[in-house]
Amino acid sequence: MPGGSSFSRCRQGVMSTVNLTPFSRRAARRLNLRTLILSLCLLTVLLTLAISLYASYTVQRQLLIQTTLEANRVYASKLAESTNLFMTSAIDRLSYSAHRLSGQLHNAGQLQDVVDRIRLDSNRFNSTIIVAADGEILAYSPQKVYPAGQHVASPESLAALRQRALYISEPFTAPSGRLIIFIAQPIITADGQYQGYVAGTIYLQEHNALDTLLGEHPYKDGSNLYVVDEQGRLIYHSQSQRVGEYVERNPVVSELIQGNSGSQQVNNTQGTSMLAGFAMVPTTRWGIVAQRPMASVTSELNHLMFVTVRNALPLLLVALLLIGWLTRLITRPLHQLAQVAHHLDDQQALHHTNNVRDWYAEAGQLKRAMQTGLRMMQHKIDRLSQESLTDPLTGLVNRRGLEQVLAQWSQNQQRFTLIMLDIDHFKRVNDAFGHDVGDLVLCYIADQLRQHSRAEDICCRCGGEEFMMLLPDVSAEQALAVAERLRLQVAGQNSPAGQPVTLSLGLAQFPETATAVVPLLKQVDLALYAAKHAGRNQTMAAQPAP
Known part of the structure; x- marks a missing residue:
């Protein structure tokens, strides 16, 4: 992140200014x-x-x-x-x-x-x-x-x-x-x-x-x-x-x-x-x-x-x-x-511990413990960062993670297809079977997304019953085939509610449909709306940009 790099440079500058001077060493003594x-x-x-x-x-x-x-x-x-x-x-x-x-x-x-x-x-x-x-x-x-x-x-x-x-x-x-x-x-x-x-x-x-x-x-x-x-x-x-x-x-x-x-x-x-x-x-x-x-x-x-x-x-x-x-x-x-x-927030903190002379066992243990702690802290920071990008119910990427991926791919001019899908009449599932069963249905749809995606594809839950799939380097025909396989698979088998649920899907391509993220999201949302308006349980593709 740009802000993060400038913050790191700031911290390094502060670290360099707090090196012990002769006066500070006398004060420490x-x-x-x-x-x-x-x-x-x-x-x-x-x-x-x-x-x-x-x-x-x-x-x-x-x-x-x-x-x-x-x-x-x-x-x-x-x-x-x-x-x-x-x-x-x-x-x-x-x-x-x-x-x-x-x-x-x-x-x-x-x-x-x-x-x-x-x-x-x-x-x-x-x-x-x-x-x-x-x-x-x-x-x-x-x-x-x-x-x-x-x-x-x-x-x-x-x-x-x-x-x-x-x-x-x-x-x-x-x-x-x-x-x-x-x-x-x-x-x-x-x-x-x-x-x-x-x-x-x-x-x-x-x-x-x-x-x-x-x-x-x-x-x-x-x-x-x-x-x-x-x-x-x-x-x-x-x-x-x-x-x-x-x-x-x-x-x-x-x-x-x-x-x-x-x-x-x-x-x-x-x-x-x-x-x-x-x-x-x-x-x-x-x-x-x-x-x-x-x-x-x-x-x-x-x-x-x-x-x-x-x-x-x-x-x-x-x-x-x-x-x-x-x-x-x-x-x-x-x-x-x-x-x-x-100065544990210094990126060089782990390197600085190597310069400590651990000439007796206790100092060595404390030194190794600090090094272990620094590694664990970094690991936890990485894990927390990952958790902040994950939907806790389904384990898919959440909206924040989706925004980061879209921003990165659009900046790199990565060609991809965006599929937005919505569970038809999901409110009826919650009303008829309760929110616990509704949550199971959401997890079931998430599993279906994983089964119909590749390792490089991104599956995410945007909120409620709305999901998205990001398919890099696929054509519109290939993306449509993926969407249809997913739709037919879900409609053809019972969900955790004891009966099938259906999906409405919208499809848009970057940069063919739109050359920026916001218009792309608008177009795929319109395609999804068209699928619902046409009777649900179908896939609609957005029109390419003129």
Whole structure:
């Protein structure tokens, strides 16, 4: 590039003016190069150590968080399954008893025996009761003397009578002040007559099988467990005094109220950062939350990082002493290499490193490393330059690369034929199959261009569904034959969209059609437009310049 050559000459001029004069050499001697190197090495070591520790801490912390979240989610899910099995078992026990009681409500002694056995069996219920269809209390456990003919009056008991089907109440506060769940199973005779119900109550703030199930938490690391109902009220908590409290503002509880399960890092209603896993109990729509304080998760990691830093400090001191000793030996060649490093943009930088006297191994390694780096840098610059001229989707030359080739060929008066092609109705492909399939179709057309071109031909994607081929030193007839082979090949086989696509092509020659690039592009564009206007799926050649 002309600009690039002038820039290189400018850089060479600057390089020639910065050669060390006697005055600059005296100024350099006044600098304590050993101190500068030591400071740089110290900063590098400390930064590397800090970055390594920070990266390690961040990765380990995130891994611990993810592991804890998943463990709590799995634990909450297991507890939800166990609680669901418990509730199902309790319902089945009541259902069995209701079936046995069908037609047997006249025997008071048998009724008392049934409610006692239900209550004492596996400690599922804190109390049990049998109620007749008219609401009269027939039996109660633990045994309690009721006046003859006394009827139930609580809203939950009356709701069970009205429902005449399995009834599971929301947690409610009984007149005794207990937070209770009421489960009733209807007693129905063989001929379908409703006789009442047998029911059990679970006292959420007292000991029972459900309390045992939820209270046995295997983790002793500050983790805790709680259960909420559909309104976000605590119905179980390790701190029993909190049972009955509404915590619906907790983000995890909000997710449970919406019926979701999963895991989440959250600040609870008391402002503590927690790692929570949560799951729903299907039979009751309760939400179970297993959580662990964030502080307990990171405390062990913080201690490990402290021990790591403490153990690294002696090694760091030894390394700095060694660096100080080596600095005395490498000052001179390092100074020479530093002069080269100040002018890495000089095209002669690689040549200048050859003049450095690497009279000891370390200087030689640094010298070779710099030479390798210079070569790699030049290679990367060349690669980046190549990438800037390539379409990332298809791997063809992009518009910028096309412009460079056209400018160079027209300047050299290179005779060539330009084929511009466009995929017919490409928008329909994107609309019908999606842009991912559209991209596959573009890559498919690019492959077809490669198959129908020679090594010296240039294939490019100008943008969207528009492509070009530059064919040097071919006649109009030969170029037309190439275009037609390409068109027929594409139209005759299925594309990645599962059906053929067609191409419209325009053809123009340099210098026959036009003697400059801009008119040439205009003419080939007009030829392409003519092909589309004539019905698409055909090739049109531009008219030669008069």
